[in-house]
Amino acid sequence: ELKVEQNPLFLSMQEGKNYTIYCNYSTTSDRLYWYRQDPGKSLESLFVLLSNGAVKQEGRLMASLDTKARLSTLHITAAVHDLSATYFCAVGDTGNQFYFGTGTSLTVIP
Amino acid sequence: DSGVTQTPKHLITATGQRVTLRCSPRSGDLSVYWYQQSLDQGLQFLIQYYNGEERAKGNILERFSAQQFPDLHSELNLSSLELGDSALYFCASSVDIGGSYEQYFGPGTRLTVT
Numbered sequence: 001e002l003k004v005e006q007n008p009l010f011l012s013m014q015e016g017k018n019y020t021i022y023c024n025y026s027t028t029s030d031r032l033y034w035y036r037q038d039p040g041k042s043l044e045s046l047f048v049l050l051s052n053g054a055v056k057q058e059g060r061l062m063a064s065l066d067t068k069a070r071l072s073t074l075h076i077t078a079a080v081h082d083l084s085a086t087y088f089c090a091v092g093d094t095g096n097q098f099y100f101g102t103g104t105s106l107t108v109i110p
Numbered sequence: 111d112s113g114v115t116q117t118p119k120h121l122i123t124a125t126g127q128r129v130t131l132r133c134s135p136r137s138g139d140l141s142v143y144w145y146q147q148s149l150d151q152g153l154q155f156l157i158q159y160y161n162g163e164e165r166a167k168g169n170i171l172e173r174f175s176a177q178q179f180p181d182l183h184s185e186l187n188l189s190s191l192e193l194g195d196s197a198l199y200f201c202a203s204s205v206d207i208g209g210s211y212e213q214y215f216g217p218g219t220r221l222t223v224t
Contacts, residue, residue: 031209042112042200043153045212088153092209096166098143100153 002027002093006101013079014109021074021104023089031092032065032072036085037103043088046074079108113137114203114216122222128189131219135182135203141165142184143204143213144176148197159184160207191223 003026013019023032034046047056049065049072056063060083062075072089084107090100113136123129135142144156146169155168159178170176173191178184188195198220202213 033213035215042217043202043215044112045214048210048212050210090153096158096207096209097168098145098155098209100155102152 002029002091002097002099004089004091004099004101006089006104008104009102010105010107012107012109013076015080016078018078019076021076021087021089021106023072023074023091023101025070025072025091025099027070027093028067029070029091029093030067032063033090033092033098034061034063034072034074035088035090037088038085046087076106079106081108081110084108112214112216114201114214116199116201116216116219118219119217120220120222122224123191124224125191125193127191127223128187129191129221131186131188131199131201131221133184133186133201133203133216135184135201136214139203139205139214140182141204141207141213142178142182143202144170144184144186145200145202145215146197147200147218148194150194151197156186165207188221193223196221196223 005024032049035043047063052067054065086103115134140161156170158166176186198218202215
């Protein structure tokens with residue numbers, strides 16, 4: 001079974017600072033997803049990364065994928081309070097199953 | 111609003127009972143995915159349907175079953191419910207079969223088994 005490790009589990013950061021969330025997975029995959037979940041809400045798709053070296057950016061968030069290292073990163077630039085949420089990465093395997101990380105709970109402090 | 115609808119929003123039932131959760135995908139989406147989110151197990155993929163056919167199966171218990179109907183809505187049936195089945199159940203939809211496109215999640219059904 002594919003394992004997905006996400007770190008850190010909890011992240012408290014000041015507004016204006018930069019930080020990176022890491023997502024490691026255990027076996028070959030070419031599909032990596034990032035989601036955001038606000039408390040008590042559903043999941044919102046942020047990025048779908050499909051190839052080695054893929055980089056996508058939306059606002060203050062940038063995601064990248066290194067399939068050889070089995071690593072994806074979600075970089076937060078100049079954090080603002082509105083980014084406070086839980087962020088999940090997920091990996092799709094060749095059988096079209098999906099495996100989620102444990103989530104990173106991000107709190108941005110004014 | 112993702113365009114994916116789920117009913118009911120909340121469901122409280124007793125152990126041993128059976129419930130049905132319903133999902134309507136976004137217009138034009140052929141794939142429906144079911145997920146379970148609980149404090150114990152995190153987010154788990156249960157099953158995927160594409161245009162009425164089962165495509166992938168994850169950690170779905172034998173007591174659970176699903177189907178996708180000709181109008182593309184899907185139902186997840188949970189039977190012989192146990193306390194540990196209490197969780198949030200999400201469905202998601204996407205346009206493709208292979209997961210290359212975004213999945214749009216519904217608001218979820220919160221199931222409480224007492």
